[in-house]
Structure formats: structure tokens, C-alpha cells
Amino acid sequence: MPRRPSYRLPKIPEMTIRRLSVYTRCLLQLEEDGVKTVSSQELADRFTLNSAQVRKDLAYFGEFGVRGIGYYVSGLKAELQRILGLDREWAVALVGFGNLGSALFHYRGFGRQGFRIAAIFDDDPAKVGREVDSTPVFPSRDLGREVKARGIQIAIVAVPAEAAQAVTDQLVAAGIRAVLNFAPARLKTPKDVRLKNVDLSIELETLSFYLAKGAR
Amino acid sequence: MPRRPSYRLPKIPEMTIRRLSVYTRCLLQLEEDGVKTVSSQELADRFTLNSAQVRKDLAYFGEFGVRGIGYYVSGLKAELQRILGLDREWAVALVGFGNLGSALFHYRGFGRQGFRIAAIFDDDPAKVGREVDSTPVFPSRDLGREVKARGIQIAIVAVPAEAAQAVTDQLVAAGIRAVLNFAPARLKTPKDVRLKNVDLSIELETLSFYLAKGAR
DNA sequence: TAGATTGTTAATCGATTAACAATC
DNA sequence: TAGATTGTTAATCGATTAACAATC
Numbered sequence: 218m219p220r221r222p223s224y225r226l227p228k229i230p231e232m233t234i235r236r237l238s239v240y241t242r243c244l245l246q247l248e249e250d251g252v253k254t255v256s257s258q259e260l261a262d263r264f265t266l267n268s269a270q271v272r273k274d275l276a277y278f279g280e281f282g283v284r285g286i287g288y289y290v291s292g293l294k295a296e297l298q299r300i301l302g303l304d305r306e307w308a309v310a311l312v313g314f315g316n317l318g319s320a321l322f323h324y325r326g327f328g329r330q331g332f333r334i335a336a337i338f339d340d341d342p343a344k345v346g347r348e349v350d351s352t353p354v355f356p357s358r359d360l361g362r363e364v365k366a367r368g369i370q371i372a373i374v375a376v377p378a379e380a381a382q383a384v385t386d387q388l389v390a391a392g393i394r395a396v397l398n399f400a401p402a403r404l405k406t407p408k409d410v411r412l413k414n415v416d417l418s419i420e421l422e423t424l425s426f427y428l429a430k431g432a433r
Numbered sequence: 434m435p436r437r438p439s440y441r442l443p444k445i446p447e448m449t450i451r452r453l454s455v456y457t458r459c460l461l462q463l464e465e466d467g468v469k470t471v472s473s474q475e476l477a478d479r480f481t482l483n484s485a486q487v488r489k490d491l492a493y494f495g496e497f498g499v500r501g502i503g504y505y506v507s508g509l510k511a512e513l514q515r516i517l518g519l520d521r522e523w524a525v526a527l528v529g530f531g532n533l534g535s536a537l538f539h540y541r542g543f544g545r546q547g548f549r550i551a552a553i554f555d556d557d558p559a560k561v562g563r564e565v566d567s568t569p570v571f572p573s574r575d576l577g578r579e580v581k582a583r584g585i586q587i588a589i590v591a592v593p594a595e596a597a598q599a600v601t602d603q604l605v606a607a608g609i610r611a612v613l614n615f616a617p618a619r620l621k622t623p624k625d626v627r628l629k630n631v632d633l634s635i636e637l638e639t640l641s642f643y644l645a646k647g648a649r
Numbered sequence: 650t651a652g653a654t655t656g657t658t659a660a661t662c663g664a665t666t667a668a669c670a671a672t673c
Numbered sequence: 674t675a676g677a678t679t680g681t682t683a684a685t686c687g688a689t690t691a692a693c694a695a696t697c
Contacts, residue, residue, distance in 0.1 A: 230664070231639075238638040256678065268678090269666055276680060284679040285673040301638055302645025309637075316539050320532035325594070326617045326634040332641075370644060371637070378541075394647075395640045401542045411643050413636045418542040420629050421525075421587070422454040422517055423447075424611045425548075427627050428586060429518025431610075446688070472654065484654090485690055492656060500655040501697040 233274045237297055239264060240271070241330075244294035256287035308335035308369045310393070312384050313376035314344055314354060317399055321375055322349065335367045338384075357384060364391040371395045378402040449490045453513055455480060456487070457546075460510035472503035524551035524585045526609070528600050529592035530560055530570060533615055537591055538565065551583045554600075573600060580607040587611045594618040 243263055247255055257268040257275075275281055275293075278300050282288045298304045309327075311318055311334045321327070322334060337354045339345065345356045355363055363369070372388045374381055374396060381400035388396060395411040398404050406412045459479055463471055473484040473491075491497055491509075494516050498504045514520040525543075527534055527550045537543070538550060553570045555561065561572045571579055579585070588604045590597055590612060597616035604612060611627040614620050622628045 232664080234639045234642050235635060237642075238635050241638075258678080267666055269668090269681095270664090272678090272680065273665085280680065282679050283673060284671070285677045287678065300642065300645075302641035302648075303638065305645075307641055307644075316532060316536035320536045321633070323532050324617075324633055327637060330634065330638055332634075332637055371640060373637075395644055397636055397640060401540075411640055413640055415633070415636055417537070417540060417631070418546065418548075419451060419454050420613055420631055421543060421548055421589075422457075422519065422546055423450045424587060424613060424627055424629055425518035425523055426450050426453075426516065428523075428611055429516075429521075432518075448688080474654080483690055485657095485692090486688090488654090488656065489689085496656065498655050499697060500695070501653045503654065 229277050233277060234301075236264075236266070236270075236274050237301055240274070241294060241297045241301060241303065244290055244297065247290045248294055252290055254287045254289055255293075257282070259287070303330045306331045306333055307371055308333055308367050310334070310336050310338060310360075310364060310367075310369045310372040310388070312338045312357070312360075312372055312374050312388070313380075313400075314339040314341070314349075315375070315377075318373075318375035321373055321399070322352075332371070334373075335369055336363045338363075357387065360384075360387050361391040364388070364393060369393065371397065374398040374400055374404075376400055445493050449493060450517075452480075452482070452486075452490050453517055456490070457510060457513045457517060457519065460506055460513065463506045464510055468506055470503045470505055471509075473498070475503070519546045522547045522549055523587055524549055524583050526550070526552050526554060526576075526580060526585045526588040526604070528554045528573070528576075528588055528590050528604070529596075529616075530555040530557070530565075531591070531593075534589075534591035537589055537615070538568075548587070550589075551585055552579045554579075573603065576600075576603050577607040580604070580609060585609065587613065590614040590616055590620075592616055 240260060243260065257271040261268040261271045279296070281293050281296050295304070309332050311322055314322070314337050318337070318339070322337070334352055337349060337352055338357045338360055339354055340357050344354050347354050370393060372393045374385060376384055378401050381398065381402040382404055385396055385404050385406060389406055389410050393410065396404070396406060398412065398414045399417065401418070404412060404414065456476060459476065473487040477484040477487045495512070497509050497512050525548050527538055530538070530553050534553070534555070538553070550568055553565060553568055554573045554576055555570055556573050560570050563570050586609060588609045590601060592600055594617050597614065597618040598620055601612055601620050601622060605622055605626050609626065612620070612622060614628065614630045615633065617634070620628060620630065
């Protein structure tokens with residue numbers, strides 16, 4: 218099947234996307250604080266970035282600023298939310314409701330940007346059938362049915378490492394389009410299913426490098 | 434106070450350190466599987482990296498390979514562990530024992546690389562004074578005392594955003610040298626205290642960019 | 650020795666930053 | 674208009690990759 222040529226976007230750097238997400242949160246805060254406009258310099262200062270970088274990041278997507286003024290906070294926020302797909306609600310499946318799953322469920326910040334955990338999956342009989350803050354808990358065998366019924370496109374995997382690939386396969390079969398994996402396992406997905414592994418221990422391991430270096 | 438010039442290391446890229454950590458885990462696995470030697474190409478293949486990059490990463494720290502052979506798995510593993518400071522035990526303080534703190538406490542992988550949670554701090558009276566898997570839970574007012582008494586150098590912050598800066602200040606005052614922050618808050622530490630913020634929601638936000646793009 | 654693979658230099662690529670004409 | 678700040682081009686910087694002599 219021939220892919221539609223992406224004649225638009227000139228290949229956006231991953232780091233640009235991550236920064237857009239950071240800018241968006243900052244703009245949300247500025248808007249709350251009643252700030253009307255902000256310059257690339259002011260925005261850059263808050264994250265020790267370069268103002269040219271801020272402008273370049275934005276320029277990938279359009280011209281959002283006003284020369285001599287800067288950017289209108291509300292306007293830019295809305296643009297970035299649209300670009301990042303944060304102007305809509307995403308139904309999310311949370312798979313695994315142990316300590317980590319529970320922590321992620323209660324994590325403020327997910328919900329804030331339009332991610333709504335629409336269903337929880339866990340095979341612990343003590344949890345299945347319950348509702349947590351009016352979110353239903355299903356056994357994983359219901360995964361396909363519920364993912365489809367609820368229009369879920371994103372899954373958060375928070376099961377033990379041993380179970381991670383199996384539930385991911387089920388998720389893929391159910392038609393999920395993106396997986397955010399917190400299990401310490403290297404997962405495989407077909408390449409049309411976006412996969413992001415979050416490694417909770419790598420940061421600790423790199424920290425110790427600097428501590429050990431200091432001691433050398 | 435004049436800093437001792439770092440005449441040794443020629444400025445190691447952060448990404449190199451992160452990859453060393455990944456290599457180390459891979460080598461641990463290879464060793465378990467009874468593999469004796471591994472080439473830079475084989476190592477690179479496992480992570481879709483370039484073999485020259487693997488060799489270059491290692492070359493920052495010494496010559497660990499044997500021409501025509503590759504690297505001895507056990508030997509290289511030991512070298513990397515030493516470089517990363519994983520050849521010793523680090524006493525870690527876990528601050529905040531809610532869902533997230535509890536998840537991090539039970540997270541396999543931290544302990545595996547020599548990080549031992551030596552004390553938990555939480556101000557919930559229901560938790561204080563208990564022991565969790567023989568790790569004591571203290572109120573945060575005991576922080577200074579226990580950090581010193583237990584030689585703790587690293588802290589994991591897993592408290593609500595509002596409390597994060599206050600506990601971090603306490604940790605700094607207690608002489609902690611590195612902070613791994615999971616609270617959704619922008620923290621400040623003096624520059625001799627290493628700080629790493631883990632942003633649990635940024636990955637989700639960037640994922641939705643790609644999903645939204647696909648839909649455009 | 651022949652084959653394999655390292656360590657390292659040079660080439661390439663991509664991302665960051667400086668600079669500035671355009672323009673509000 | 675004068676001052677400020679954008680959008681964008683060109684310069685710089687740093688990281689990745691190719692290539693290969695060294696050598697096991």
C-alpha cells in the first residue's frame with residue numbers, strides 16, 4: 218500500500234514536539250495568571266532555552282506571533298493544543314492496576330490535558346467488576362470488546378514485565394494506535410502502532426554516574 | 434572557591450551515559466544467558482544503534498575491547514558498572530509514600546542495580562512508624578537526622594506537587610547530593626545538588642501529536 | 650597467515666544559535 | 674516614527690556515522 222507522501226511537514230524533530238508540550242503547559246499557567254502576551258525571549262528564559270529556538274519550534278507549524286509584540290498567550294495556547302492534539306479528549310485504557318497503575322490513575326496532569334482513562338484492565342478478581350472513581354475495571358479478556366466499544370486509541374501499560382508483551386499483543390489486536398509502556402520490558406508493536414517506553418530506572422542510573430564521578 | 438579543572442574527561446554527552454546504562458542491562462542479560470563475548474555490531478543491533486556509536490561511547494572511558502574478538506561480556510559489564518557507579522550500594526531516601534511512592538518502592542529494577550531504599554518519609558500518621566518490607570517510615574521532620582545517620586545521598590521525591598519544593602529544601606539542607614523528582618513541579622536546587630525531573634505526562638502529550646497528525 | 654573487529658579520524662548530518670531584514 | 678520582536682537565513686556547534694589502519 219503506497220504511503221501518501223508527506224508533502225507538508227518537513228520532518229519535525231522529536232525534541233521540538235517535547236518542547237511544544239512544555240510551552241503549552243507554561244502558556245496555560247500564564248493564561249491563569251492573566252498574562253496577555255509573551256515574547257519568545259520570556260518563554261525561553263523560563264526553561265533556559267534560546268529565544269531563536271522557541272521561534273523556530275513554532276515556525277514549523279505556522280506564524281503565530283506579532284512582530285514588536287510577541288505572542289498572544291490564549292491564541293498561542295490554543296494553536297499548540299490543536300497541533301499536539303490536546304484540543305480534544307482521548308479515551309485511554311489503563312492496563313494493570315497495581316501500585317503503579319493506581320499511581321498513574323490518580324496522577325493529576327494526565328486528565329488535565331484531555332486524556333481520560335475510560336477503562337481499567339486487571340486480572341485480579343478482587344479488582345475486576347469494581348469501579349474506581351466511576352471508571353470500570355475489566356478482566357483483560359474483555360479488552361478487545363471494551364477498547365472498541367469505548368473508542369480507545371491509547372493504552373498505558375503498567376503490568377509486571379512478564380505480562381507486558383502479552384497484553385500489548387491483545388491491545389494491538391484490539392486496534393489500539395499508541396502504547397505508553399511503564400513495564401520494564403522491551404516491547405514489540407507493528408510499526409503503525411506508536412510505542413513509547415518509559416524507563417523509570419534509567420534516570421537513577423545516570424544520576425549515580427555523576428555522583429560517582431564527583432567522588433573520583 | 435576555585436573548581437578543580439576537570440583535565441580528564443572530555444565532556445561526556447548525556448546521551449552517552451544513558452546508553453551506557455542500557456548497554457549494562459543488556460550485558461547483564463547476556464551474561465545470564467551464558468554469552469561470553471559480544472561485538473559492537475551485535476550490541477548495536479539490539480537497540481537499532483550504529484556500531485561505531487557503541488565503540489565511541491565506550492572509547493570515552495577506555496579501551497575495553499579485543500580486536501578481532503569484540504568485548505568480553507563479564508569484563509565489560511564490570512567496567513560499565515564501575516563507570517556508572519553501579520558497583521556499589523547507594524542508600525536512597527523515598528519521600529512520599531502514596532500510590533506513586535509505593536509503586537516506586539516496589540519497582541523491581543531500582544534495587545537490582547544497587548539502589549537500596551534505606552528510609553521512607555511520609556507525614557501520614559497512618560504510615561509513620563511502620564516498616565514496609567523492613568524499611569522504616571519516618572515523618573519528614575526526621576529527614577535531616579535519618580539522611581545523615583544512614584549516609585543517604587540520593588532522594589526520590591514522590592509527594593504532591595505543592596509539597597515538592599519544601600521537602601526538596603529539607604533534603605538539600607540535610608546534605609543530599611542528588612534528587613530524582615516525580616512530582617509535577619519545577620524544582621530548584623543549588624547547583625551542586627544534581628536534580629532530574631521525570632515528567633510522567635509529557636510522553637502521553639507527544640504521543641497524541643502523532644495520533645492527531647495521522648488523523649489530519 | 651586470513652578474517653574479524655576494534656579504536657579513532659574524518660565526513661556527514663542535524664540541531665542550536667546568532668544575526669538581521671521585515672514589520673507590528 | 675522609534676522601539677520591539679518576529680520569522681528566517683546563515684553560521685556554529687555537537688553528535689552520529691563511515692571508513693580504515695591497527696591488531697587480535
